[in-house]
Structures are given as C-alpha cells and as structure tokens.
Amino acid sequence: MAKPERHATITDVAALAGVSVGTASKALNGRGSLREETRVRVREAARTLKFEVNAGARSLHSGRTYTVGMITTDSIGRFSIPVMLGAEDALGAGQMSVFLCDGRDDPIREQYYVKTLLSRRVDGIIVTGRRAQSRAPIGVGLPVPVVYAFISSTDPGDCSVVPDEAGGTRKAIDHLTAIGRTKIVHITGPEHHHSAQVRSASTQERLAELGLEPAAAPLFGAWSEAWGRQAVGILLTGGADFDAVFCGSDQIARGVVDALRAAGRRVPRDVAVVGFDNWDVMAEAAQPPLTSIDMNLEGLGRTAADMLLAAINGNPSSGRQLCPCHLVIRESTSVTP
Amino acid sequence: MAKPERHATITDVAALAGVSVGTASKALNGRGSLREETRVRVREAARTLKFEVNAGARSLHSGRTYTVGMITTDSIGRFSIPVMLGAEDALGAGQMSVFLCDGRDDPIREQYYVKTLLSRRVDGIIVTGRRAQSRAPIGVGLPVPVVYAFISSTDPGDCSVVPDEAGGTRKAIDHLTAIGRTKIVHITGPEHHHSAQVRSASTQERLAELGLEPAAAPLFGAWSEAWGRQAVGILLTGGADFDAVFCGSDQIARGVVDALRAAGRRVPRDVAVVGFDNWDVMAEAAQPPLTSIDMNLEGLGRTAADMLLAAINGNPSSGRQLCPCHLVIRESTSVTP
DNA sequence: AGCGTCCAGGAAAAGCTTTTCCTAAATTTC
DNA sequence: GAAATTTAGGAAAAGCTTTTCCTGGACGCT
Structure with missing residues (x-):
C-alpha cells in the first residue's frame, strides 16, 4: 500500500501556478x-x-453537500436493493453521492443514523425497506426533506412512493381471465402483512367486478415455496375445482407449480399460474417459467430520488405516490413452446 | 413536508448559553x-x-472524515451485498459512514467515483464485486488506503480479502467421502470463470489426494438451474456411474436435484448433492434442501473493513488474505427425516 | 500583605474554499 | 494626449469548528 501523502490544497496549486488562491479557485x-x-x-x-x-x-x-442519506428500516434485503439501485442511479446522474445506512429494524440505530446524516449535512434523506405495515416518520420537523420509498410513512403529510399493488393485482386477474380462466384461487403470505391484505382484497374485488366467484377462499400462509406446495396440497385434498392460481409471490408460485406438476396437473394447460415480484432467479428457473407482476422497484427508486431532488430544489411533494406495476408474461400462462 | 429551517451553528448555541464559541465547543x-x-x-x-x-x-x-467509500465493480449484486453489509456493520461500530458507489462495470464511471470519493476526503476505500478474474487496481499512489473484498487486485502489493474457495471445495469433497461416496462428479459454471477453475481444479486435486478417480470429467456450463438439469441429462444419457455430485453453485445444484428426482434417482440415497454459496432461498427451498459451502461473505466484509480501519490507523496490510469457508449440512447429503 | 498557582473562560488563529470588492494596468474614446 | 472603460487578478471576508494561547480572578502559602 503506497505511502498516503497529504492532499494538495488550492493554496499549493495557486503557489505552483504563481497566482493567488482566489484566482486559482476562479480558474478551476x-x-x-x-x-x-x-x-x-x-x-x-x-x-x-x-x-x-x-x-x-x-x-x-x-x-449544499450534494449528498443524500439512504436509510433502510429493515436489514438491506431483496426489496430494498433495487430501490437503492434506482435511487443511486438517479442521484448519481445529478452528481450526488449516497450515504448507506442499514437500520436493522432497530429504532435506536435508526435515530443514531438520522443524527449522523444531519451532522454530515446531507441535502435530503430517502427511507426504504419492507415492513408489514407503514412506518412512523423517522423524525418531525427535520431540516432536510425526506422521501419514503417502497415503505410508506404513517404521516400523510410525508412524501411516500409505493408500488400500486392493487393495480398490479388487477393486471394479473385480467390476464388470467383474458386467457379464458374463470376458476381462480389466490395463495398468498401472512394475513397480517399489508401486501398480502392488499393483494388478496384487490383480487376479490376485481373478480367481483368481472362477475366471477373465487374458486376457493384465499389461502394465507408464508412467503415461501414450502407454503406454496402445502397450499396446493390443501386445495387438491379439499377437492377444489380451479384452472388458475394467482400467487402473492414468486416463491409461493414456484412451490405451486412444483406441487401441481408432482400431482400430475399440467401448467399452464390445466392450471395457469401467476406470481408476484418478478424475481428473475425464481421466475425464470421455475418449470415452466413464471408469468409475474413486476413492481419496477428500480423505477420506483428513481422516482423517489427525483422527488427528493425536486424537494431539495424547493418543490416538495406530499402524500402517497403510486408507481405502476406491469405484467411479465412467461410460459406459466401461455402455451408457446 | 415541514419547512426546512436553517441548521443551528455553534455560534447560536454559544449565544444562547451566554458563552464564547470556543467554550461551547469545549463543553460539547x-x-x-x-x-x-x-x-x-x-x-x-x-x-x-x-x-x-x-x-x-x-x-x-x-x-479525518470518519467516512469510507465502497465501490462495487459490477452492479451491486447477490455477492456484493453481504460483503457490503458486513463492512457497513464493522464500520458503523467504529462510527464511520459508508458512501455507496455502483460501478456498473464501467471503468469511466468507476474513475469518476474514485475522484468523487477523494474529493469528499474519505478515510479509505473498499472495492468489492464479482468478476471472472481479479481486477486492475482502481488507482496507484492514492492518498488513502484501499482494500479489495471478495474480488482481488492484480497488484500483489494491494490488500485483498477473498474466500478460500479451494478450502471450501476440500470440505465438500471430504464430506462426501466421509459419508461413503466414491464416485463423485463435478458440475460447475463457465470454464473461463476464475471460481469455476479454482473449484474444479481443487476438486480434482482433492480426489487425487484421497486416491479417488473422478466419476466423469468436470462439466462446465453456466451458473443456472437450467444448466444443472441439462448436465444431469448429459451424465445419464452418457451412462455415467456416480453416487455424488459436487456443484459449483446452489442454482446448479438445485437444477441437479430436480433433474435427478425427475429421472427417478433418489437424493441423497442414490446420489448425494453438495452446492456452493449457501444461498438460503435456493438451498432451503430445494427438495431436498441442499448441503452447501458457505463463503461467509458477511464475515469477509467485516474482515475487509477491519483491515481498512487498521490501515487508516497506520497499520496497513498487503497481499491476499484468505477467509475460510464452511460446510452447511442439509438433507441432500444426509438421511435424517 | 504579597506572591505564586490554579481555574474558568475568552480571543484568535487555523483549516480550505468561494465570493465580493478593489486596484492597477490596458484599452478605447473624444 | 487626457478621460473613461474594461480587464486581469489580488486581498480579504465568510462559512463553521477546534485548538492554542492568554487573561483575570480566586485561592493557598509564607
């Protein structure tokens, strides 16, 4: 490791160039x-x-420091990462740097980070992370703007950018009905989880709007493959009659297709399956690959960053801003080779 | 969003307390x-x-700024994240903050980030990321210490912290032989990839040391489930006789167990399978769950951060530092229920 | 009482840049 | 050729904190 030398100052530069420091500053x-x-x-x-x-x-x-802080509420995970990336992307283009802070779901740690960021005079703060519910604001009357991304603040005056999960759900149901399925069941995560509630409620709502009955009551469980497999077992032993499954996550969906195949049901021929998250390693590796709803988290991160930049420049927004989800079609709902 | 007020300065504090600024500073x-x-x-x-x-x-x-920069060479991905987390953890404990920079595999972007970090007077830099090969140093004669984590620098004078993949491979082979397997094949990623080379070479070496012949030549392909499935097809149609597979990644391993099951071979009874990476969502969701080699990336990140802190405090290290891998045993190599 | 110590706190410089205000020289104008 | 502009660059302040050095008073000692 080379001997770290002292950083040159503008005084050094001015001296070498034979001008005053003011002139050097102007020149540069x-x-x-x-x-x-x-x-x-x-x-x-x-x-x-x-x-x-x-x-x-x-x-x-x-x-101005041309620096923003990014705090994750939970540990940095699969969902916060794309959001971070999008934000980093949008901010980097504006010559801003990002301070990364991993909150670990620990409020004390989080408050410590807020203080640190304020001390470092960040121009703004992005709060992200996954939570069963929306979260309390990280502070009130902070001297810098704050934007919540993916997660939302309980204070409606705060600016939150969240995916339009209800809209995504509608796209999934509409897609299934468009390919002729009418006996749809919904398998999702823990009942207390906000996303599970929204997705499940929107599913029922959309089915009703289309004049359809659910083929079975929604099944709440865990966000895991094992639960997907287990839920299929419950449906089959219960003798449910269904030709499509809309799942609350790709992991659940993967468990579902594996269990269906093991039970001799063909996907998508006998049962079409749609997942949620469009998590590439899951959706693409499943057999068959999964049609899924993509929340476009990277775009969401960019949007959040753009809104933060706007707020820094004096144009704050407030309230919940919904980002559209989109449908990604793969073989689990189509009969292409 | 509350009206951002001006930050208070120590002058304000001194005035309110009725003391001089110097005194206020001392008090605080x-x-x-x-x-x-x-x-x-x-x-x-x-x-x-x-x-x-x-x-x-x-x-x-x-x-001192009590700030370090973290640059990823490739886009922030599955491997760099745990490293980042570990580093953030170790640094946060030392009251340091982390600047996150996503290099996107773009040397220009990377150099821009290096300049930005130096301008912000970071106390040190951690470089991480995954690459087929070790990488060129991010700079020579930089005024701050640099540690490479997970990836390594081509300059042997630089400090690099990397997983002991050869050691991990030995643990996998030894485990398979310990449970009585002797006809072992190795399925791994692209031949040009450094990790694939190391793991494959170490496999052959360890087998030779144990006096065993490989049951087939190593199979190079991609780091995907699809390749794992395909490779099993190749082995079976080729009539290979094997009772264990050591895979270069958990994704490959998952493809392998799925294909074996589809072909009627029982895992682990007929064929034991070991993966690499111990990626929880893959290893735990596989049927059966996968025994795997864990590179302990978070620990590696912590080690790298600790070494950076030491360098900042005047105790630099140089050369490649190996971090041990460990074996995580699950059902794919054991017959517990 | 007079001298030396100690204590609490103030004044000012240093650390690095940017910006505002000036000055001296050069150029233009009549 | 003298007055009015323009131009190139310098001096110094401001921005915020820490640290060094200094002062004035209180206290202890002979």
Missing part, C-alpha cells in the same frame, strides 16, 4: 474573468499536484 | 476545563436549538 471553477492562458496554467498545476477540491470546505460555503 | 466535546454548570447550560442550549455539529467543518480540522 470557470468563474471570474481570467486570461485563458492563466486558466490553463492553473489547471496544469492542479493536475500535477493531483488536486481534488475538498468537498467539505466547499460546502461550508454553498450550504 | 468534553474538552478544556469548565464548570459542570456551564457544560450543562451549553448542552441544554444545543438541545433546544437541535444543534448537530457540522461534520464537514469539523473534519477541516481533524483531517
């Missing part, structure tokens, strides 16, 4: 009125000394 | 010699004004 930032020859000389000196401006000292003046 | 940082009564008064004022010290201004003095 394209301000003031200077001869081109002087600008070149200063830039040259900066390059020679590997000068990188001290962002901390600079923001002392500008009042 | 436990320096100097002050009456307890004064300290209390200052702390009280700080609380009233919601004062949070301006970290940028402070580091102007200390020369």
Whole structure:
C-alpha cells in the first residue's frame, strides 16, 4: 500500500501556478474573468499536484453537500436493493453521492443514523425497506426533506412512493381471465402483512367486478415455496375445482407449480399460474417459467430520488405516490413452446 | 413536508448559553476545563436549538472524515451485498459512514467515483464485486488506503480479502467421502470463470489426494438451474456411474436435484448433492434442501473493513488474505427425516 | 500583605474554499 | 494626449469548528 501523502490544497496549486488562491479557485471553477492562458496554467498545476477540491470546505460555503442519506428500516434485503439501485442511479446522474445506512429494524440505530446524516449535512434523506405495515416518520420537523420509498410513512403529510399493488393485482386477474380462466384461487403470505391484505382484497374485488366467484377462499400462509406446495396440497385434498392460481409471490408460485406438476396437473394447460415480484432467479428457473407482476422497484427508486431532488430544489411533494406495476408474461400462462 | 429551517451553528448555541464559541465547543466535546454548570447550560442550549455539529467543518480540522467509500465493480449484486453489509456493520461500530458507489462495470464511471470519493476526503476505500478474474487496481499512489473484498487486485502489493474457495471445495469433497461416496462428479459454471477453475481444479486435486478417480470429467456450463438439469441429462444419457455430485453453485445444484428426482434417482440415497454459496432461498427451498459451502461473505466484509480501519490507523496490510469457508449440512447429503 | 498557582473562560488563529470588492494596468474614446 | 472603460487578478471576508494561547480572578502559602 503506497505511502498516503497529504492532499494538495488550492493554496499549493495557486503557489505552483504563481497566482493567488482566489484566482486559482476562479480558474478551476470557470468563474471570474481570467486570461485563458492563466486558466490553463492553473489547471496544469492542479493536475500535477493531483488536486481534488475538498468537498467539505466547499460546502461550508454553498450550504449544499450534494449528498443524500439512504436509510433502510429493515436489514438491506431483496426489496430494498433495487430501490437503492434506482435511487443511486438517479442521484448519481445529478452528481450526488449516497450515504448507506442499514437500520436493522432497530429504532435506536435508526435515530443514531438520522443524527449522523444531519451532522454530515446531507441535502435530503430517502427511507426504504419492507415492513408489514407503514412506518412512523423517522423524525418531525427535520431540516432536510425526506422521501419514503417502497415503505410508506404513517404521516400523510410525508412524501411516500409505493408500488400500486392493487393495480398490479388487477393486471394479473385480467390476464388470467383474458386467457379464458374463470376458476381462480389466490395463495398468498401472512394475513397480517399489508401486501398480502392488499393483494388478496384487490383480487376479490376485481373478480367481483368481472362477475366471477373465487374458486376457493384465499389461502394465507408464508412467503415461501414450502407454503406454496402445502397450499396446493390443501386445495387438491379439499377437492377444489380451479384452472388458475394467482400467487402473492414468486416463491409461493414456484412451490405451486412444483406441487401441481408432482400431482400430475399440467401448467399452464390445466392450471395457469401467476406470481408476484418478478424475481428473475425464481421466475425464470421455475418449470415452466413464471408469468409475474413486476413492481419496477428500480423505477420506483428513481422516482423517489427525483422527488427528493425536486424537494431539495424547493418543490416538495406530499402524500402517497403510486408507481405502476406491469405484467411479465412467461410460459406459466401461455402455451408457446 | 415541514419547512426546512436553517441548521443551528455553534455560534447560536454559544449565544444562547451566554458563552464564547470556543467554550461551547469545549463543553460539547468534553474538552478544556469548565464548570459542570456551564457544560450543562451549553448542552441544554444545543438541545433546544437541535444543534448537530457540522461534520464537514469539523473534519477541516481533524483531517479525518470518519467516512469510507465502497465501490462495487459490477452492479451491486447477490455477492456484493453481504460483503457490503458486513463492512457497513464493522464500520458503523467504529462510527464511520459508508458512501455507496455502483460501478456498473464501467471503468469511466468507476474513475469518476474514485475522484468523487477523494474529493469528499474519505478515510479509505473498499472495492468489492464479482468478476471472472481479479481486477486492475482502481488507482496507484492514492492518498488513502484501499482494500479489495471478495474480488482481488492484480497488484500483489494491494490488500485483498477473498474466500478460500479451494478450502471450501476440500470440505465438500471430504464430506462426501466421509459419508461413503466414491464416485463423485463435478458440475460447475463457465470454464473461463476464475471460481469455476479454482473449484474444479481443487476438486480434482482433492480426489487425487484421497486416491479417488473422478466419476466423469468436470462439466462446465453456466451458473443456472437450467444448466444443472441439462448436465444431469448429459451424465445419464452418457451412462455415467456416480453416487455424488459436487456443484459449483446452489442454482446448479438445485437444477441437479430436480433433474435427478425427475429421472427417478433418489437424493441423497442414490446420489448425494453438495452446492456452493449457501444461498438460503435456493438451498432451503430445494427438495431436498441442499448441503452447501458457505463463503461467509458477511464475515469477509467485516474482515475487509477491519483491515481498512487498521490501515487508516497506520497499520496497513498487503497481499491476499484468505477467509475460510464452511460446510452447511442439509438433507441432500444426509438421511435424517 | 504579597506572591505564586490554579481555574474558568475568552480571543484568535487555523483549516480550505468561494465570493465580493478593489486596484492597477490596458484599452478605447473624444 | 487626457478621460473613461474594461480587464486581469489580488486581498480579504465568510462559512463553521477546534485548538492554542492568554487573561483575570480566586485561592493557598509564607
């Protein structure tokens, strides 16, 4: 590891170029009125000394750090990651850097991070994560704007960006009916989970709108393959008559297709299956690959970041903003080879 | 969104407490010699004004920012995330914050991030990500220490922390032989991939040390379930005689167990299967659940962060540091119910 | 009473940049 | 050729905190 040397300062650059520090600053930032020859000389000196401006000292003046904080409420997981990526993408394009903070579902840790971020004078904060319910605000009267992404704040005055799960559910049901299925059952996660509630309620609602009866009462369980398999067992032994299953997650859906195949039911011929999340490794590796609802989390992250940038620039939004989900069709609902 | 007010400064606090700024600073940082009564008064004022010290201004003095940068070479993915988490964990405990930068496998973007991080005066940099090969250093003669985690630098003078894949492979083979298997085949990812090479070579080596012949030549393909299924097809149609499969990833292993079951071979009774990565959603959902090699990426991230902290504090290391892998036993190699 | 110590707290510099305001020289205008 | 502009660049302040050094008073000692 090379001996870390001291960082060059603008004073060093000015000295090497033979100008005052003010002039050096102007030359490097394209301000003031200077001869081109002087600008070149200063830039040259900066390059020679590997000068990188001290962002901390600079923001002392500008009042902006071009930095935002991202706090996850739960541990960083499968859902928060795409959101983070989208946000990082949108912010990076605006020359902003992201402080990553993993809240671990620990309110104390979370408050510590909020303090740290404020101390570092971030220009704004994005809160993300998965939770059974919406969450309490990370703070009130904070001096910087906050946007909640994927998760939502219980305070309706806060700005939250969340997927339109009800809309996604409608797309799934409409797709199943469009391919001629009428005896649809819904298998999903734990009953206390907000997503499970929304998806299940929207399913019943949409079926009713279409004049259909559910082929069975919705089955609540866990977000796992094992539950998907088990639920199929329950349906089959109960003698339910169904030609389609809409699942609350791709993991459940994968368990479902495996169990159906093991029971001799052909997918999609006898039973069509739709998942939720469009988690590539699950949806594509299933046999057959799964049609699924994609929440477009990366786009959601970008939207959240854009809204945060707007708020930083003085145009705050408030309330829950819904991001559309879209349907990704694969073999579990179509008979292409 | 509440009207963002200006941040309070230590001058405001000093004024409210009726002391000089120097005294306020001492009171808040436990320096100097002050009456307890004064300290209390200052702390009280700080609380009233919601004062949070301006970290940028402070580091102007200390020369330290208590901040490190984390750059991923590829897009943030399944492997870099646990490494990041481990690092964030170790650093957070040391009161450091982490700048997250997603390199997207784009060298230009990467260099831009390096410049940004240096400009923000990070105390050090962690480089992580997955690559077919080790990677070129992100820079030479950088003014801050750098540690490579999971990926390794081509410069042997750099500090790299990588999993001991050869050791993990030995543990897998030894486990299979310990349960009485002698006809072992190896199915893994693309031949050009470094991990595939190491795991395959170590497999052959360990078998030779144990006086065993491989039951078939290693099969190189892709890191996917589909390839696992396909590879089993190749083995079966080729009439290979084998009683165990060691797979280069859990995805491959899952494809393998599915294909074996479909072909009527019982796992683990007829064929035992070991995966690699110990990716919970794959290993636990497989039927039967997979025995697998865990690279302990979170521990690796912690180690990398600890080594970076040591380097920041003047105790740099160099060279490749191996982190042990461990074996996680599940039903795919054992006959427990 | 006079001297030396100790204590609490203040003043000011340092750390790095940017920006505002000036000055001196160069150029234009009449 | 003198006055009015323009131009290039310098000096200094501001932004926030920490640290060093200093002062004035209280206290203890002979």
